[in-house]
Amino acid sequence: MENPKLCESEYRFMCVVWENEPVSSGTLVKLCAEKLGWKKATTYTVLKKLGEKGFLVNANATVHSLVSKAEVQTFESESIVDRAFAGSLSSFVVAFTQGRELSEEEADEIRALIDRYRKEG
Numbered sequence: 726m727e728n729p730k731l732c733e734s735e736y737r738f739m740c741v742v743w744e745n746e747p748v749s750s751g752t753l754v755k756l757c758a759e760k761l762g763w764k765k766a767t768t769y770t771v772l773k774k775l776g777e778k779g780f781l782v783n784a785n786a787t788v789h790s791l792v793s794k795a796e797v798q799t800f801e802s803e804s805i806v807d808r809a810f811a812g813s814l815s816s817f818v819v820a821f822t823q824g825r826e827l828s829e830e831e832a833d834e835i836r837a838l839i840d841r842y843r844k845e846g
Contacts, residue, residue, distance in 0.1 A: 729780070729797045730804070736797070737761055738771050739790065742781060747789045 731739060741756050742748065748756070750772065757763040763771075772788065775781050781790045810816040818835075827835070 729792050729800045731775075731780070731797060734761075735771060735775060735780075738768075739775070739780060739792075739794070739797070742788055742790055743794045747787050750783055750786045750788055753788055 738757065738761065741753065741760055745752070745756060750769075753772070754765045754768045757768040758765075772781070772783055776783055780792050781788055806812060806814055806817045810820070
């Protein structure tokens with residue numbers, strides 16, 4: 726999918742799908758009522774809309790995604806870096822970590838990511 730962009734409510738709905746797929750549409754209605762406070766009609770409206778956009782499929786009353794959570798997160802994070810930081814990943818990291826304390830584990834993960842990039846690049 727070229728542009729896997731979701732609004733906040735669609736993302737929360739897809740999180741329910743990703744956590745439970747494959748899931749029957751009836752079970753999805755119950756889960757959305759519990760987790761999102763949605764009525765049956767709202768769930769089916771969003772289900773239909775996201776099916777038309779190519780995010781999921783509802784076949785034989787069973788729902789499963791066509792786009793992974795990682796794909797959506799990657800697109801969203803790239804969009805934020807492009808829009809808010811003029812494409813500068815380092816500016817994003819500086820802004821994101823400013824005023825936060827990184828755990829040793831988080832710092833190690835970031836170092837490993839940079840090292841892996843340098844080896845591949």
